[in-house]
Amino acid sequence: MSGLLLCIGLLVIYPYYQYFVDPDATAYLTISRRYAADDFARAVNGYWSPWSCWLTALGIKTGLAAFPAAIIANALGALCFLFVSHSLFILFAIERRLQWALNSALAGFLLYATFKQTFDDLWECVFLLTSLRVMLSAGYLHRPRLWVLNGVIGVLAYFAKAYAFPFFILNTVCCSYFLSRLEDEKGNGWIKASVFPVVVMIVCSSWWIYLLYNKYGIITTSTAGTLNTSWYLVGHPLWADGIKALVPPIYHDSPYYWEDPYLVNGDTPHFWNGLRLFLLQIVKAGFNLLKMVKSMGEISAFMLATWILAWGVLFASRLRMVFDRKLRVLTLSFLLFPLGFVLINFEARYIWYMLPLSMVLGALAIQRFRENMGGYAKIVAAVFALSYLVWPIWDMKGMANEGRTEHQTAKKLKALNVNGSFTANVVYGPQMPAVARLAYFSGCRYYNMPHSDVPKQQLLQEMRRYRVKYYFHYQPNIDGNDFQFRDEAGVPFPEVSQGRLSGLKVFLVNP
Template sequence: MRKKMVTNALPIALLAFAIFFILLFPLYRFVFDQDSIGYSAVAERVASGNFFKSINGLWSPLSSWLVVPLIKLGIDPILGFKYVNGFTGLLLLISTWYLLKKFSITDHLKAVIIYTCVPVFLSYCFYELCADFLLLLLFTLYLIQVCSNDFFTNNKRQFICAVIAVFAYLSKAYFFPFFLAHFTIINFYYYKRSIDINKAKRYVQNLFIGFITFFTLISPWIYALSKKYHYLTYSNAGKYNAYLHLHPGTEYTKLLLGPPYPDAYNSWDDPWLPFMQHFSPFSSASTIFLQIKLFFLNIISSIPFFSEISFLSIAIIAAVLFLWLSKTSVIKIPENIFVCAITSILMPAGYFLFHLETRFIWILSILSLIMGSYLITAAFGRFRFSSLQKIFVTAVFVASFIIYPLLSLKNNVYNGKEAYAIANSLKKGNVKGKIMSNHLNPEQYTLLLMASVIAKNQFYNYSRGSFSTADIEAAIKEFGIDYYLFSYTRELEKENFLTSTLCKNAALVNTDLYPGIVVVKLK
């Protein structure tokens, strides 16, 4: 039985993932996050034939494009993304298995890794509507090429690597600068390790193949983005984040941010504003200093994110680097394991400039599993361990990777369900049109935003956190707001609001539509 669990590890893992995905699906049926507004809007516009309006500088298109056929079959876009995630999870298990074959790890530990990946990938799959899960699959396919022994000398692998990078970029724009840096550095590392007398020529040739292929294939999308936004760009995400994190204040003077198009539901469809184009982290000495400060603060604050991957992840990366640098090490680090360590360092580096989340570095779960398993394999072969000690070491290693994913699955049960309940109440109450809400707290505000979008209403965001009642009343007139949603947690808040000028001048005040929400019809 144990032998079959090892020899048939991949099919068993695939079957387990498929079964658990189907069984758990009702618990995560309602998962819907703020970013989903943009991705689902792109998918719906492409499905309706409005390709130009679907072009978006913030929301990379590949995830949305994959959902388009499902929308055309009549499937709800939100469900469509979840189905794509499930299929992505199966492909990710397969690609991870083939990546494992590139390393000197025992068959037993390979089986342990692939089984460990099942709950890890399930948690990623249900985490958000379309977070970085598709990128994780493409990244793994990319690493299969990079971690091959003949990568440096094989033109075909260089070409395939660049093609995969194109899809990875279309999945998330961050892969554009990452590929340029990573591909150059990894080829340089192999160049330094090569004993070929023509290695310099080979290095230049590899960069030529990779970059020419990459830029040729992405050029139509670059052209489309640049044509829409009227400046040469591969993405608006970098400038958008730079503006949010580094710009002192905002140049937008109105209180509300409305949908960018008449058929859009929220400004999150495309939050780009033209004046953001002219801002740069190098605009002034103060912004340069702020950027440097933010970079180092993000490095320090990233420790919990690495721990959510595994509480051993930082130690594993550090151990590989130490053993590689140590000339007298009893455990030798092969080239492809060191490539994993380089990748683990480079991947989060760009995010340190502005903002980092655990999902941005999900690839480290696979890389750390591989590096850790190699270290365990080498240690078991070099030092004497009893059977009980081997079981204990392996169990602690596996537990470090599945603790947070299991907690994430637990915490996300029925996440988003309340937004659907509010949306249904809005539909039943015939609440339709332009909506804004009180700025109670970020979680409640996001909940009302999600509910309004699900109900196909236009929801107007606040552009700043400080404003007066007079500002709200002026904005209602300026933007022609139809409904004001007041969210409260205490009865006293409700009573005070019902005596406000806004309620007194309203066409209708409904306190019974949904618990904790007062719906004010303004006209």
Template sequence: MDKVNHRFILALLIYLILGIATLFLLKDYQYPLNPDAISYICISQKYVSGDFSNAINGYWGPLFSWLLVPFAFFGSKPLQLVYLSEILSFIIGFFTLLGVRLLSYKFEIEEKIRTVLMFLMVVSVIYFWLRSVFADLLLLCVLIYYLNLIFSRKYQNNVIYGVGCGILGAMAYFSKSYALPFFVTSYLLFNFVYYINGISRKEKKKILKNFLLGLIVFFTISGIWIGIISHKYDEFTFGTTGDYNQKLVGPDYQGQHLIYSELLKPPNKAAISAWEDPTFIKMNSWDPLKLWNYQLNLIWENFKDTINIYLSFSFLSIIIIFMAILMYVRQPKDQILRRNILYPLLAIGLYTAGYLLILVEDRYLWIVYILLLLMGSYLLTFLFKNPFFNNKRKNIFLVAFILLFSVTFAVNFVGAINGTPNAEGVYQLSQTLKNEYNVHGNIASNDQWRKSLYIAYFTGSKYYGQTGKNISSSDLEGELKKNNIDFYIVWGISGNSSIPNGYKEVTGGKIPDLKVYSLKSY
């Protein structure tokens, strides 16, 4: 085993040691949780119990829930499932590192720089899975393997690569529905680039064959799921996430979720909250073609957010993109530049463009972070070929590269991890409410939507959501009765004048900043 492999194995060992330490020793980070995670967990439970009609979901990609099903046999209690989900994410992170290693060899990168890249990736991937945004890490992992195939020099001459792209494209779609338009457009674009640059007719024929095989495999596999969810919602759809988010950012809501301002019934008897399938939340549609000025302003705001996200990855992000474009424009026919510059730039541009139309968040663009790191590593390798760079100067620039690509990211790392709630504290509160005060059934709250959802999850209750701010006593009573609410949770208020008379506070003030009102006699 050579020295290069030793370094990579060391990076993997560090990931395993840090990951295991986090999962088993660092109590504050053992149970990070968010509402999306609860939805994936609850959907997986439905598959385990055989409730397939309610498990089928057009909003949440099914792949993570499918992968979680075998883990459910090791524990079915709510807190155990949160922990098992983190273990699954940790495993996905391991395969993500392997994928980045493979993808890095599609770039002309000096081995010393590649080693630094992999150690940077160890910290990055740990950050990704500690965020508990399961589908985004899973999608990142699958896309890395897809790009590894489509960037390969062997792609044009081997039909297995076309079939592999189709399979990985379907897996990406099963992770998040956004992957479907990205796969189709990127696969079409890359094959077009290969085709027009094909030297012989025979080579072009192979490229066309690969392209068609990849699409056939992709639509054969993904078409099954498209048919299933289209049947459930009585309309053709490959996913409802985009439609929901498009309504959300429209003029009526401007990014404000209804779940924070009104009570919403869970979509089925087995669901914990309306967030388990937001498809059924009734929202007003809008037409971007008729409100073109609004759409243009939305794109502009998303563009500014995207630039800020790129800069949050590293101060070097914009410089890398600018230098890459400049290098390619000067030598557009250079094969090495095409693979190291053009292909990742096309992938970054296509992947980002779709989010500009609706909504963008940093976790959506993790694949961009990886590609920026790889392009930056290539540019550094190219720079080091200049005789000016002796070993001392190379080391100085390499240290600067590491710092500039890690300082900003490290700050965001700490902020995001500290901002991710630990489920164990909420779990203990939930057990107190359940066992000592018999909190169960249908619950609602005045505030703290997320924490209230976690309480519902851990108590086996149904959470109808958060009432509007400044609601009158009579309106509040009407809303609670209309939705057959059993318990109303009031956060951070010692005395609330809007609470209707006759509702009994069950905790007796024993829990700081929390009151729970019983609406019924038990």
């Protein structure tokens, strides 16, 4: 029933979110188109995971436009997320009425999640939750078929998002060990149940790792971890030699460099490269823990409480006696998952895996302590379920119709015969997603200007160096409607926008 509600909801709200293409999606959609066009050499990418791109490419090959194909693929992930979460609710004997409330709330949350992050996160959660569910199956430690199945699921999780590679290994080993202790297994039999799935996962993903090696010349499961941890530590990328005021797109038909940032990145300093960076990493880690609390609050007001409860279930003897023994395995996975994000910028979508696990913990606590709540038990249960919808409803209000302006502007640019490359008076910040969307919708190649203090002369030199055709000037009202973009001699470049673009002027620099 909740799956049907999710599908109907997606159809109803799609018109309001059909242009919500964030910077990440511009890269994913471009890569998906490359796969659909059999352009495999350029489609292989170490920064953006391939699973959702493959699914979207299949949709494109059937005749769908790229974004609807991506939403359909992500909606399928949302349905699978709902299914595996329900399986956990049943496994831990959540009461039927509470199951209905949680499934309904989860359907509403997934309605939001499908558009909030069009690629990777939902599918990663699906496969990792399925892996956890397999390990919680009866007799897992003695069923080699389940080990193989778990390893295959681990491969899919890695293809969905690179973070799953290290987490799957850690989670499988730790959960297998805990299961052996819970079942009073003697000896090291649990090692087979943990090592075998990991070997299957590594062997089955080796072909992809080889493709990454063939493209980048390094043995890696992903370039995302190296880049993200370095960028967050020093606060900005360090560009490759030769890159000055403008960062060029990766390929001649890339929207901008974000399609594969590793190819324009230079050094990647990390905390082990010096004492100053080591101390800075400690400060950043502490700040990230605070951001983790914030991210938990964006999922549910009860998320932090369930996180504290998880620690109690794992380490407090009184709570261990109250709950099912297998719940300790779930709580272990719940607590392990966010550890890797301590080194990078924290976002709520990174920990969606924890959402259904927190529902299980909260629902079991409500059931166990219902008598202590008296007549308020039903109210507490309802508030608990509804808490997962507060932030999605709030955030979806801001997301509604986002990108529509850029889509309409792109149409006007095409009508004005504006095509080719451009740069703009926008640096990384709130307006960056709008420029990225405009580049994607218009088909124009965006040369990103990462620094706001670039001297005019240097900017013009860079535009001539790369033969950048247009200069886009946003918010001309700040400078007055008479703003002109001029060369070194003070001669204005011709304006081709003809006053037809609201909040934007376009100047032809290199015909």
